[in-house]
Amino acid sequence: MISQFALRLLCGMSATWCLMPRGDVTCGFFRIQMLVALGFAVAATLFAQSLPAVEAGTAALSLMEIRIAAGLAATMCYLGSIYWTLARRRGGGICAGLVCGLSTTALLGSLPRSVYESVQSALLHIGSELASSWLIGGAFTAMLLGHWYLTAPMMKLRPLEILNRALGGAAILRGVVAVAALLQLSSFSPNDTQVIWLTMRWLCGILAPVAAVVLVRSILRYRNTQSATGVLFAAVILVFIGETTAAVLSRDLHWPM
Numbered sequence: 233m234i235s236q237f238a239l240r241l242l243c244g245m246s247a248t249w250c251l252m253p254r255g256d257v258t259c260g261f262f263r264i265q266m267l268v269a270l271g272f273a274v275a276a277t278l279f280a281q282s283l284p285a286v287e288a289g290t291a292a293l294s295l296m297e298i299r300i301a302a303g304l305a306a307t308m309c310y311l312g313s314i315y316w317t318l319a320r321r322r323g324g325g326i327c328a329g330l331v332c333g334l335s336t337t338a339l340l341g342s343l344p345r346s347v348y349e350s351v352q353s354a355l356l357h358i359g360s361e362l363a364s365s366w367l368i369g370g371a372f373t374a375m376l377l378g379h380w381y382l383t384a385p386m387m388k389l390r391p392l393e394i395l396n397r398a399l400g401g402a403a404i405l406r407g408v409v410a411v412a413a414l415l416q417l418s419s420f421s422p423n424d425t426q427v428i429w430l431t432m433r434w435l436c437g438i439l440a441p442v443a444a445v446v447l448v449r450s451i452l453r454y455r456n457t458q459s460a461t462g463v464l465f466a467a468v469i470l471v472f473i474g475e476t477t478a479a480v481l482s483r484d485l486h487w488p489m
Contacts, residue, residue: 235342248374298342340358406438
């Protein structure tokens with residue numbers, strides 16, 4: 233599970249870098265982001281054998297191929313940190329795109345080969361992984377960007393506002409995918425424990441980040457980035473709880489939740 237969450241964070245963070253207005257954010261933020269992502273990439277490489285499908289020997293890509301993709305992502309993170317240190321925005325942006333592509337390849341390659349046997353199954357599993365990645369990585373990056381305003385208080389609010397809206401979109405998309413997955417489990421009759429997990433999954437992982445987005449939007453009207461960051465920090469914790477319970481349910485039911 234460590235490698236799976238590391239890959240999701242890496243994928244979501246790098247996708248957020250590519251989508252956000254990088255020109256409005258100081259280079260130091262991306263340098264630190266690259267170093268944080270480097271840690272996740274190394275963790276994903278070292279613990280790739282713990283991925284569920286890899287353990288079962290059913291992954292779409294081999295263990296070596298997943299490790300190569302994650303290792304290359306780590307290399308790009310290191311090179312990106314150098315580019316951002318030197319304020320070479322174009323090179324840093326290219327590295328961010330490569331990290332996103334490599335981490336996505338490793339993440340989707342860690343899914344069982346059986347999910348790609350039908351278009352419907354492939355779309356559901358791929359959508360679940362990408363939505364989860366966007367939600368986790370988007371919340372984490374938005375929270376760290378909020379902290380960055382403590383060192384760059386004169387920075388425009390536009391990047392944080394965009395990341396906050398993106399977080400809301402990610403939470404809604406995650407909810408849509410979760411509903412689609414539940415509707416296809418026609419014979420699913422949850423026991424008491426699974427009802428508790430499902431409740432935590434929806435309250436913490438989907439509804440809570442939507443509520444956090446509304447609060448942050450209101451707080452940013454007064455340029456109070458510290459309070460907004462506190463709300464985003466709480467959202468990150470709740471999203472982690474929600475996605476952890478979803479991972480537990482998915483492993484028990486062998487179906488994306």
